Amino acid sequence: RxxxxxxxxxxxxxxxxxxxxxxxxxxxxxxxxxxxxxxxxxxxxxxxxxxxxxxxxxxxxxxxxxxxxxxxxxxxxxxxxxxxxxxxSAFPTQNTIKEQEKNIPNIEVAEQTVSGIVTDEKGETLPGVNILVKGTQKGVTTDAKGQFKISVADGNAVLVFTSVGYKKQEVTIGGKTQLNISLQLDTQSLEEVVVVGYGTQKKKDLTGSVSSVPVKDIDKVPVSRADQMIQGRVSGVQVIQTNAAPGGNVSIRIRGTNSINSGNEPLFVVDGFPGAGDLNTINPSDIESIEILKDASSTAIYGSRGANGVVLITTKKGKAGKQIINFEAYTGIQQVAKKYDMMNAREFATHLDSVTAQNNRANGTKTPLNYTPAQIAAMGEGTNWQDQVLRVARISNYQFSISGGTNDTKYNFSAGYFNQEGIVINSGFERGTLRFNFDKTISPRLKMGYTSQLAYSSQNDALVNTVGGSAGGTVYDALRFNPVMPVRDSTGAYTYKNDDPNHFVDVAGNPVAYAENVTDHRTNLRTLLTGFGEYEIIDGLKLRMSIGTDINYSTRDYFTPSYLYITTQNTSSGSSQKTSNTNFSWVNENTLTYDRQFDKNNFLNAVAGASVQVFKQNNFTAAANNFFTNQLGTDNLGIAGTTLPNNTSSQKNTLASFFGRVNYQFMNKYLFTVTMRADGSSRFGDGNKWGYFPSGAFAWRLINESFIEKLKVFSDLKLRIGYGVTGNQEIGSYQSLPQYTSNGYTLNGVRVIGLSPNNIPNPNLSWESTASSDIGLDIGLFNNRLTVTTDIYYKKTQNLLFNKYIPTESGFSTALINAGSLENKGLEISINGLAVTTKKFDWEVSGNISFNRNKVLDLNGTDNLLAGSSSGSIFPGSVTPTSILKVGEPIGSFYGYQFNGIWQTAEEITASGIKTKPKPGDPKYVDQNNDGIISGTDRTIIGNALPKFVYGITNSFRYGRFNLTVFMQGVSGYNVLNENLYELENGFPGTNKLKYVATESWTGPGTSNRLPSVSSILRRGTGITSEVIESGDYLRVKTATLSYNLALKNASVFRSATIYVTAQNLFTFTNYSGYNPEVNSYGNNSNANNMSLNTDYNSYPLARTFIIGAKIGF
Amino acid sequence: CKDFLKEEPYSFLSNSNFYQNENDALAALNGVFTPMQAQSFYGRTAWLITELTGDNLLALGNATVDRGTLNNYTFTASNGEISNWWNQNYLMINRANDVIVNVPNISMDTTRRNDIVGNAKFLRALAYFELMRTFGDLPVFLAPTGAQSNLTPSRTPVADIYKLIIQDLKYAEANCLPENKIATVNKGRVSSGAASSLLAKVYLTRASTSAAAPGDYADALNQCNKVINSGLYKLLPVYADIFDCNKKNGAEHIFSVQFEMPPSTGNIVIRMMYPTQSGGSASFGASTSLFNSYTKADSTRKNWNVTNKSGTTTVSPYFFKYRDSQWTSQSNNSRTNWLILRYADVLLMQSEAMNQLDAGDAKKFDGINKVRTRAGLAGLNLSNTPAKDNFVDALLNERAWELCMEGHRRWDLLRMGKLKQVMQANRGVTVQDNQLLLPIPQTELDLNPNLKQNPGF
Missing domain, CATH: 3.55.50.30 (Phage tail protein beta-alpha-beta fold)
Incomplete structure (x- = not known):
């Protein structure tokens, strides 16, 4: 041949x-x-x-x-x-009818001949597929082109298609003579290959804890960003969308929070490029696979960046075979999922009068009432400001791809456009992406590959997550604004200022005016290019050289026109700010890989490599106030009356590394992995540039032991044990150097530049290191129809990059040192099961649950440190810490006063001996140290932001051509600090309140033990109190998708066609009173202390989305 | 590889590329001044510490706990404003230390170099003086804090700190430029006269304490006379002109913290003092005791300083002293300078020192009477103010009428030994003996085990 x-x-x-x-x-x-x-x-x-x-x-x-x-x-x-x-045989190989090995009766008389082509889910033809006539021994296999021909008795015959690595499929012939079958990959297959750092491995050969995101299943439903593919799908990973706005921030925690002051986000590696981290700029439709490396044995190959876990994203490559064209489009609407139930105009006016009357009685004053009974009677609902700033918003997506190639040359090109309006007016997110991936085999030993993506995103931000108060906030003002006021006055102009009849809303302006007229526009243009060449020097030994670059250019334009009355930020004359940031990074990596099977019992795979990576950043900000015209926005700051100081900054950091890994298999049962990475980072002190990160792991494929086989219970069983040390270098650059930073003073009325020491340099600054151990068990039952993976782990992070508080006599309040330690330990379980599978109906269920416990072990000798910050407008004068870091307690422990009901009578107050003299109707706080005064020393831990467990459940049903997938995701055993309640339940009387405040507040002895009197300001005057700490537990029906695969005629130009409807955030089961328990208003703030967790203040409401879409393949 | 991992600073200066020349020295000096503009320093906290603990200023309405407790003497070591005061003064001290240690190594014109160091020494002395009057014994830092510094020093006795302050101020007096030699563009810097005036205040203050040295009053008087006889300063004929934002750094202004509209830093004091009807935040009021204490003849100063009118509406009395034509309703920004030393204060200090040295010397009325004359009041003399004590009372009143809400009241009451008595009489607040010093912030005690708290806290 x-x-x-x-x-x-x-x-x-x-x-x-x-x-x-x-x-x-x-x-x-x-x-x-x-x-x-x-x-x-x-x-x-x-x-x-x-x-x-x-x-x-x-x-x-x-x-x-x-x-x-x-x-x-x-x-x-x-x-x-x-x-x-x-x-x-004498027959041609094509369309061969096979006789049987055994002596069976002669072949029945064929009444009908069926032929066809078998392809995989991508449309590539599948040779060697076994086709059997059900109930007989008669069968054929497909030829090299995936073609087959078989004769059957009649139309009732059922053909069974099987092939290793694919799911079995049964087809009733009916009257057809031509059958084109597409086999689905069996993702349960142990032959599945997963991407690991600097290589790939068969799943069954893994020694570490690696979770593959079931991208192929998720891909069936519309997702707008990659993190949505991860949330709730894999164990050990918590994904929190801290800001529900389109394009809003997401935080990902793999196996808990490792660091107090340094970064806690995992390392993202896209097509081998480490540190390409913005999930907003990756088109989810381009993703082929996502692997999450969780334990040290799998992340140690990423050394100083591995401590928080690693997310490996691989984009789709072309495959040899027929050219495949896919087109997908969907569109839908989004609506607010839940609103606050505020008072309407009549209720608010009545309430305000009653507060004034109560205050008059209490203080003996004669402040006139704000509204007369006649005025109130004439009022209707008034303005529902939430409805005024919220809208039903569109969402749509278009995706086109073409891929194919020959054995030597493969390509994949895709283009995508995604557009999501926000449910708050004038907010939204748009993204366009272009991708071209190319692979070429130049000679039998030489290969090359290239991936590229250009992504452009454009985002309009609503004013949310502000500090509130005079800084305003679209949603926040919509809640607190007086419902008696109309959006526009009789002349059609906005009611700018809410000073009638009282100075109700601080100094903030009309939220509708703000939302409609203020521009806060961000763009991002990102290019990610990687290329490699691979040469097989001798059999089994490959040299691979790769180079990649990530160029990221982002801008922000902020403009407030002069006619807008908001706040005190010099906006009465207009203000604007223009920012641009350029981030540039390149990496060169060179690896040698050696694969060798010595004999049937000894198999070796080794990789060694070296890499260098450089990161550069340039930032520019210009700002100006006082515009005589609003026509030009931020496009011509030169016409402003007042130009504010420009800011530019530039920085660079570098990373040099050597790494290696050896995998050794013995007898196909015992698997050993040893990994080592040495990283040198410019960010650390001169004497401490280099860090060394070793790991080792062992796995035992018990299933291959005869004593397990004999049990005939398991279809797979593997025990994994690993230990390793990884690092974290996510602090800013230049922390080891003395820095003089600029400030300003005024001489003779003119601003002059000053320069001052900004830090205590630490020449000994070094890595944060996390030692972690993992024991895992992979179990397969019922021929892998049920698989279970479970891991327990213990991680201890030491030498925390720790912003140590130092006496301010030094001129500084903190110094960055390596000190302190904390631990995370946990258990995670994921289960996949094919519960029911019949000809017509399949039911597949998968679930995962993760438990993590975090504990601070040492804080450089001190017992506790206050952490987190709250809104400066709720607690003016000083930033009130919201949480405590305490030895023996977890990170995120909310710290404040324990609420204990309402003071009912003066007698009760006198009898208690409390010296601070509250009034009846004031909230009662526990005097922890019994000194008769409620002061800072009475604060205690009143909740925790870290969940006890997170979980996700996916149910997939197939009935004929219909598929229904329901994905639920939940978080349990944690708290949210709802700072909104300081204003919506309590505090200043002039702002609108929740409807129940009018009826459920304390009005006299015995009337309420929960809500204080409307005239009480003690809650707000006290600080962080337990009655605003709520349970955040939720279970959410995150997505539900119903799809239908159209039956296509043979001659159809279409290869496949699916239509679907999807609902996102369909239901949320929670007791949380705010918009959304999945929240962190301070999660977006770049300089936020990353200890301000789960704080809800002026956040963006959650949207419920309904989508309809179609996918067509040619 | 070593070079590849070397960190190169781009957008900031580091020890390798700073303190190279005169411009660097000037920038570093500006950086020492910068903290003073913060709200947590002379923008707000300074007068919370000095005026709320006196009898003139009231914290109103929804006052924060920090302000309320300062006002009624229930403050604790957790008071945020006391922390601000401590932190910002020490921030300025560290920056001054950086200049004092590094600038002398720069090769440049000696006179100009010494002027820069003198400015820094003045600011360091001012900060230590403020802290010492507030807290007593202090941890002392005289070199910039670095990785090797002792971060947990114990407290140095007041008497030693006075010596350091006097030494710094004498250097500043000798090396800073006289007011008339400071170029217009540099108005706001420390003059030789400012150092002389502050030195007068330091001597006068020390004389009233157990750390008193013989000759303090004479030294104080000598310093006052130096300023008066220099002829570089004079009382502005119109009282209102002192506070006119278009006439800042004038003949009566000896040393002020500079504020200006953005892009410089504005002063929030106007917004905080004014009632809501006038576009302010109504956070503070003037005490009725002060409001009612002005005599009828003293209407010029009274009408400028305090009022109970917002337009035509009658409101609780408030300080109307600070005004700025460019201030807009609800704005945090005004151009109002914060006056630390002005000529009227020096004249009153001259009278105070002379009264202590020789109560029978009629010349002791010269200073106070110049101030009274400008206000349109009749002079004092030995017959209407015969005794030494009467004169102390007269001085105390005169200082309140002239200098109210300028950050002097607590120190004046303390220096003249009248704090407890006046607070009881005018505010009904009982001041404990230990409260003549404020508590050291609890956070500092937690972080520095060598720091011992003042008694009673």
Whole structure:
């Protein structure tokens, strides 16, 4: 036979193999491993009882195959990198009707002949697929082009299609003579290959804790960004969208929070480029796979950036075969999922009068009432300001891709456009992406590949998550604004200022005016390019050199026109700010990989490499006030009356690394992995530039032990144990150097520049290191219809990059040092099951649950530190800490006063002996130290921001051509600090309140033990109190998708067509009173102390989304 | 590889590329001044510390706990404003230390170099003086804080700190430029006269304490006379002109913290003092005791300083002293300078020192009477103010009428030994003996085990 060049290379491989008295199937298995080839054959070809002997040393595969197959009456054909086995026969290999091995009665008379093509889910033809007529022994296999022909008795016959690595499929013939079948990949398959750092591995060979996100399943429903593919889908990972606005921030925690002052986000590696981290700029439709490396044995290869886990994203590459074109479009609407129930005009006016009357009685004053009964009677609902700033918003997405290629040249091109309006007016997010991936085999030993993405995003931000008070906030003002006021006055102008009849809303302006007229526009243009060349120096030894670059240009334009009355930020004359940031990074990585099977029991895979990476940043900000015209916005700051100081900054940091990993397999049962990385980072002190991060892991494939096999319970069983040390270098650059930073003073009325020391330099600054151990168990039952993966882990982070508080006598309040330690320990379980599978109906369920416990072990000798910050407008004068870091307690412990009901009577107050003299109707706080005064020392831990467990459940149902997928996700055992309640329940009387405040507040002894009197300001005057700390527990029906695969005629130009409807955030089961318990208003703030967790203040409301879409393949 | 990992600063200056020349020295000096503009320093906290603990200023309405407790003497070591006061003074001290240690190594014109160091020494002395009057014994830092510094020093006795202050001020007096030699563009810097005036105040203050040295009153008088006889300063004929934002850094102004509209830093004091009807935040009021204490003849100063009118509406009395034509309703920004030393204060100090040295010397009325004359009041003399004590009372009143809400009241009452008595009489607040010093912030005690709290806190 003649083979093409590529096939010849494959057949020229020299292997050493030896076995005696092996079953044929086992023998083929072994050859597959040693020669790194794959056989495709129909089981009927092979007689189970026959045993063979082979003994070859450094012999060409073709010779071995010939010697091996000939006696079996088999021949072979190379298709791609697969070897297709066929019976040697007089018939042509195509469309061969196979006779049976056994002596069965003669073939029934064929009344009907069916032919067709079998493809995989991508549309690529599948050779070697076994096709059996159900209930008979009659079968055929597909040829090299995936074609088959079989004769059956009648139209009631059912064909069963099976192929290793794909799900079984049964088809009733009916009247058809032509059948085109697409087989679905069996994701449960242990042959599944997963991407790991600097390489790939078969899932069954993994020794570390690696979770693959089931991208193929998730891909069926519309997702707007990559993090949505991760949330709730894999164990050990908590994804929190801290800002529900389109394009809003997301925080990802893998196995808990490791660091107090340094970064806690995982390292993102996109197509091998480490540190390409913005999930907003990656088109989710382009993603082929997402792997999450969780334990040190798998992340240690990323050394100083591995401590928080690693997310590996691989984009789709072209495949040899037919050209595939896909088009997808969806569109939908979004609506606020939940609103606050505020007072309407009549209720508010009545309430305000009643507060004034109560205050008059209490203080003996005679302040006139704000509204007369006649005025109130004439009022209706008034303005529902929430409705005024919220809207029903559109969402839509268009995706086009074309891919294909030959064995030597493969390509994938895609274009996507996504547009999401925000439910707050004038907010929204748009993204356009272009991707081109290209792979080329230049010669049998030389390959190259290239990936590229250009992404542009454009975002309009609503004013949310502000500090409130005079700084205003769109949603916040919509809540607190007086409902008696109309949006516009009788002349049609905005009611700018809410000073009638009282100075109600501080100094903030009309939120509708703000939302409609203020521009806060961000753009981001990002190019991510990677390319590699790979040369096989000798068999099994490959040199790979890659280079990548990430260029990220972002801008922000902020403009407030002069006619807008808001706040005190010099806006009465207009203000504007223009910012641009350029981030540039390049990386060069060079690796040598060696793969070798020494004999049937010893297999080695080793990788060694070196890399350098450089990060550069340039920032520019210009600002101006006082515009005589509003026509030009931020496009001409030169016409402003007042130009504010410009700011520019520039920085660079570098990373140099050496790394290596050895995987060794013994007897296909014992797997060993040893990894080491040495990282040198410019960010650390001169004497501490280099860090070393080792790890080791062992896995035991129990399933291959005869005593387990004998049990006949398991279809897979593997125990994994690993330990390693990883690092964290996510502090800003230049922290080890003395920094003089600029400030200003005024001389003779003119601003002059000053320069002052900004830090205590620490020349000894070094890595934060996390030592972690992991024990995991992979279990497969019922032929892997049920698989369970469970891990327990313990992580201890030491030498925390710690902003130590130092006495301010020094002129500084903190110094960055390496000190302190904390731990995370946890248990995670994920389960996948095919609960029901019949011809018509499948039910697949998968779930995961993760428990993590965090504990601070040491704070550089001190027992506790206050952390977190609250809104400066709720507690003016000083930033009130919201939480405490305390030895023995977890991070995120809310710290404040314990609420204990309402003071009912003066007698009760006198009897209690409290010296601070509250009034009846004031809230009562626990005097922890019994000194009669409620002061700072009475604060205690009143909640925690870190959940006890997070979980996700996916149910997929198929009924005929219908698929229904319901994904639920939940977080449990944690608290949210709802700072909104300081204003919506309590505090200044002039702002609008929640509806129940009018009826449920304390009005006299025995009336309420929960809500204080409307005239009480004690809650706000006290600080962080337990009655505004709420349970954040929730269970959310995150997505529900119903899709229908259209039945396509054979001659159709379409390859596939699916239509679907999806609901996102359909229901949320929670007791949380705010918009959304998945929140952190301070999560967006770049300089926020990352200890301000789960704080809700002036946040963006959650949207519920309904989408309809279609996917068409050509 | 070593070079590849070396950190190169781009957009900031580090020890490798700073303190190279005169411009660097001037920028570093500006940085020492900067903290004073903060709200947590002379923008707000300074007068919370000095005026709320006196009898003239009232914290109103929804006062923060920090302000309310200062006002009624229930403050604790957790008071945020006391922390601000401590922190900002020490911030300025560290920056001054940086200049004092590094600038002398720059090769440049010696006179100009010494002027820069003199400015820094004045500011360091001012900060230590403020802290010492507030807290007593202090941890002392005389070199910039670095990785090797002792971060947990114990408290140095007041007497030693006075010596350091006097030493710094003498250097400043000798090396800073006289007022008339300071170029217009540099108005706001420390003059030789400012150092002389502050030195007078330091001597006068020390004389009233247990750390008193013989000759303090004479030294105080000598310093006052130096300023008066220099002829570089004079009383502005019109009282209102002192506070006119278009006439800042004039003949009567000896040393002020500079404020200006953005892009400089504005002063929030107007917004905080004014009632809501006038566009302010109504955070503070003037005490009725002060409001009612002005005599009829003293209407010029009274009408300028305090009022109970917002337009035509009658409101609780408030300080109307600070005004700025460019201030807009509800704005945090005004151009109002914060006056630390002005000539009227020096004249009154001259009278105070002379009264202590020789109560029978009729010349002691010269200073106070110049101030009274400008206000349109008749002079005092030995017959209407015969005794030493009467004169102390007269001085105390005169200082309140002239200098109210300028950050002097607590120190005046303390220096003249009248704090407890006046607070009881005018505010009904009982001041405990230990409250003549404020508590050291609790956070500092927590972080520095060598720091011991003042008694009673």
């Amino acid at each position: 003649a083979f093409d060049g590529k096939a010849q290379t494959l057949l020229d491989r020299k292997i050493t193999i030896q076995f005696s008295n092996q079953e044929i199937e086992e023998a083929l298995d072994k050859i597959e491993k040693v020669a790194d080839v794959r056989f495709m054959y129909s089981p009927q070809l092979i007689s189970a009882s026959r045993r063979v002997n082979l003994n070859f040393k450094e012999e060409r595969l073709s010779t071995i195959l010939k010697a091996f197959l000939k006696p079996l009456n088999l021949e072979y054909e190379v298709v791609g990198n697969k070897i297709l086995l066929n019976r040697i």
